[in-house]
Amino acid sequence: MNTIIVKTPVTRHLGELFSKNGLSKKTVVLFDENTRNLFGSELLDLLTEQGFQWLDLVVPAKETSKSFNTANKLYGKMILADVDRSWNLLAVGGGVVGDLGGFIAASYYRGIPIIQLPTTLLAMTDSSIGGKVAINHPLGKNLIGFFHLPRLVLIDPAYLKTLPMREIHAGMAEVVKYGFIADRDFLFRLDRHFSEIIALEEPFVTDAIRRSAEIKSDVVEKDFREESGLRATLNFGHTFAHGLEKLADYRYLRHGEAVTIGMVCALSLSHGLGYLNREELDQGVRILRKFRFPHGLVQRRFLGESSESLLEYMLSDKKKLDRKLRFVLLKSLGSAFLLEETVEDHHVLKAITEAKELFKKALAC
């Protein structure tokens, strides 16, 4: 359903890739300020060489660019440049540019094709795949959006070379997640080749990205509308992570860092409820530790708060009358499921408390 191409350097082949996929050579290219500075001139020159007609648009490199205001300004520029339904939109950047670009493409003239050219690890392995596009509302993240599948996802791991290390680590959380939920061999491959991957060495980094993108794409294809519970397994660790992100008011921590901590909690809950044995729990925590636990403020936020207060934040966007949390658990490393039953609060609290212990113990090693 997603046509995903992993190739270096992918931008030399845009002309043929677009033609082969029935896309016109009239393209709105959306950047954020960083990706415009880093890759803009070269990419736009290549487009010109390859016979493209393009319009380049730039937004500030921050989460607040995913807003109605920004979208409205961009629509205006597109209208004034005579962009019509024969055009498409190429989003060059991380999840912010991808989500915003997808939102605009989904709604401009009732929809033009979106092509994703992700430049962060998170975008390559997660946000660019699956067709969820959204902007934020002042009252909540990602509330306004659509399903608008990309016509092409063009992944070139070479873009990662300029990415700050913290973004690499944050992105690795989702990569490891795919191993946990769907592919035991992959998980242990990541474990074995940790240092090569983190150093962006080939073929290890491409394997990590390709397999992640494949797993996400498979899951999405089998459960596009989130009906069977399969797509929900992509949220392994995320119920805890969202609580933590709220607790920190979305500042000082990257989503991936919250997910790493959330996965420690989810492993601990899987064990606490009797689904995952002790040995696999320890192994899981060890792998997460290897790919680096978040430190500094993030770590203090997690270890410093009471388990009760984290649970409160996890529940905070639930209705007063329906305080049910849903959890994705592991049966074994490489195999996740969505638990249908409600988990009683005391189990969740216990899992958080134990996760803190595991976290501290691992750090002490």
Place this chain on the structure above:
Amino acid sequence: MNTIIVKTPVTRHLGELFSKNGLSKKTVVLFDENTRNLFGSELLDLLTEQGFQWLDLVVPAKETSKSFNTANKLYGKMILADVDRSWNLLAVGGGVVGDLGGFIAASYYRGIPIIQLPTTLLAMTDSSIGGKVAINHPLGKNLIGFFHLPRLVLIDPAYLKTLPMREIHAGMAEVVKYGFIADRDFLFRLDRHFSEIIALEEPFVTDAIRRSAEIKSDVVEKDFREESGLRATLNFGHTFAHGLEKLADYRYLRHGEAVTIGMVCALSLSHGLGYLNREELDQGVRILRKFRFPHGLVQRRFLGESSESLLEYMLSDKKKLDRKLRFVLLKSLGSAFLLEETVEDHHVLKAITEAKELFKKALAC
């Protein structure tokens, strides 16, 4: 594809209709100020009686409500009222409420079901059917939007009783249009029963609405994405009408009034290019005349401007390099097609000039 129910009084059956169509009884009810005043209390009481949980929202009764600003305010109210993906949205009003409601439903939490309860003739026969939903951008009407099919369209002709006569006439333009493009018998039935329909007498008015809704729905089903040219036939008369609307800066004229004039031009062009014979041209103009030609300012606008200036306005949203207009023509009364070739300007000018003559002659009768 659209489940269309034509029934009086339809609101007594909302509970069963929703259940039968797999819709939950949690509904955001969107009105404009007029429909809220006219039908709000009764409808909301009925919903309560039938076991619904509802949230009512009201927007000003004007075209400018189809904006990002209004949408953003409504999202906010929905978020604060804990509206989630288990809810749906019921739009009660004309095309403005229907388009705005559809836009919001398409984008809230990546999409909740939309149910249309149209209360204008235009909405019953046109805007509520077919899944096009949109808001306006300061630089152009309906530019931002999606395809989001309604789960149910609930048509109750009784709502028309409070509708101003001018809106009835404007709506009739599209009704007659369906006869022209797709159903000769229907066209002559409308002709025969003109006075009963315009007086909202049964069964004539219900027949007119039902058949119109059916034709639109059939056409949309066969060509949802506007690929084959079939859906384009719904734009019979509209290329001219849009020019006229622009010329009048969208003020002082209803869309349907512009469409009536546009259809006179399109009939004249069909004849001028040799597709429609003289007798059918005259018959077509006579029927349009019967259902009332717009008068006052609108008429003066059309008759007073040069044909060249109308053509300029028709071309004004086209690219400088690609000034091609596409026309829907009639082969005979009841059978339309989209002309693939470009029509030379002098043919268009001649058609406009002749349409003015036909218009004047018909008025003189």
